[in-house]
Amino acid sequence: MNALQTPDTNDELAGLGDDRSLLLVDDDAPFLRRLARAMETRGFDIETAGSVAEGIALTKARPPAFAVVDLRLEDGSGLDVVAAIREARADTRIVMLTGYGNLATAVTAVKLGALDYLAKPADADDIVHALTQQPGEKTDLPENPMSADRVRWEHIQRVYEMCDRNVSETARRLNMHRRTLQRILAKRAPR
Template sequence: MAPESEAVEILGEDRSLLLVDDDGPFVRRLGRAMESRGFEVTLAESIAEGRAAIRSKPPQYAVIDLRLEDGNGLELIEALRKVREDTRIVMLTGYGNIATAVNAVKLGAIDYLSKPADADDVFAALTCKPGEKVEPPENPMSADRVRWEHIQRVYEMCDRNVSETARRLNMHRRTLQRILAKRAPR
């Protein structure tokens, strides 16, 4: 089967995908990966850009980050549901917790993935049939890696300010400096 016909078979005729994430390199990398899987990708890096994309052409599929610089990704789920009920939405976040996952699903998301999610995980979540469960990851992140990812995310949110990051994480500044100096755990 040709790649084009495979994509139509799996994704359907409407292969439009909206990716919304304020991490520019991540969203562009994910966009390229999803295009290679047959999607017609539109990128947005803010709530405002996401709303504009939804108004111009409501997508069949959407992957939305929870926390964006100009607001909350849950707003986009609501906006998207108002104009297109059948959109398959996956919520991404670096801050996985049960309350936001439940809220995202109540608003209409079909799945909730923690960052860093790879393109295969996102594709599987977008294309799973209703009631079908996505396979658990082959190599899930270790607890040390999850902790390291969280520290890095807070560090970036604090504009790489070690003192502010240490304060928000409730840890000693020197301890944080040692953690930041090390390589990421596997």
Template sequence: MTTAPRPSDRTLLVVDDDKPFLTRLARAMETRGFEVQVAESVAEGISHVRRAAPSFAVVDLRLADGNGLDVIAALHQARPEARAVVLTGYGNIATAVTAVKLGAIDYLAKPADADAVQAALLGDTDTRAALPDNPMSADRVRWEHIQRVYELCNRNVSETARRLNMHRRTLQRILAKRAPK
């Protein structure tokens, strides 16, 4: 079990459009020794990355002006060794895989506390998660597959429906619903 090298500085960018959560997390991470910058949108997050790419980032997946994965991609391009964590209230396997491919080291469901965020940012990336006690249902597996294809088609509903051999409206209804248990 090896630990990945950690950046020597403790600069952290937190990107979230939920202002109270953003403020709480920024304060909590400052008390843990991070030098925190905040952004409330994808555009603002990318602007921070272009000015001075931080060592660490915590990025919400769904923001008012777009997808937080764009911030992760910009950070990974500007500073490949940076460690980023994606936060979301809309977790699914497809976006988790995409986030990791773009350079994120972890994917946490909201509301995540500062201890979980710090553990993810500074943790060992080689450790394996334990097997789940409750495996996914067949409905959930189907939903995850649809989400994965949707992400692979760059969130294009028509193309996803074509690839899944499904009516576009049916797919839109599935995408609008919450994930099955």
């Protein structure tokens, strides 16, 4: 049996009612397609959006029972989509995804009504578990959390993007020598 076909997934969905509508909002098109296929095989009725505007429009047209929303989208913040979903349907089970996790945005996402906050690339099984967890249920620690080198690299990438890919400004904000930053940016992401 492959990773997309798990017998316990339908058991997890069994107690959640007949409405299996799932809105996926992410601007990474290949990731969005893979996740949509994986979630469809797990019994969800999928709708996808590639932007904040699309996500809000789909939410207003057909408020979903479940939602997986990326935090950073090209046209804004996924938190705006979470707020729109909460306004349209209070019982939607929402999970935030991000490649740039930090405590402040995690707290904001939870305050807006997200059940969980997962780092990308998230496994479809982890997303299903987060969507179907019972209130008060604690999530398991990840088997292979990001290494310290990877966390550092992710932080540098986040600041680099916030500085509109300006190396000099990024180096200044990180209190790092410009050439050191250029060497780090030229390398592949650590595992």
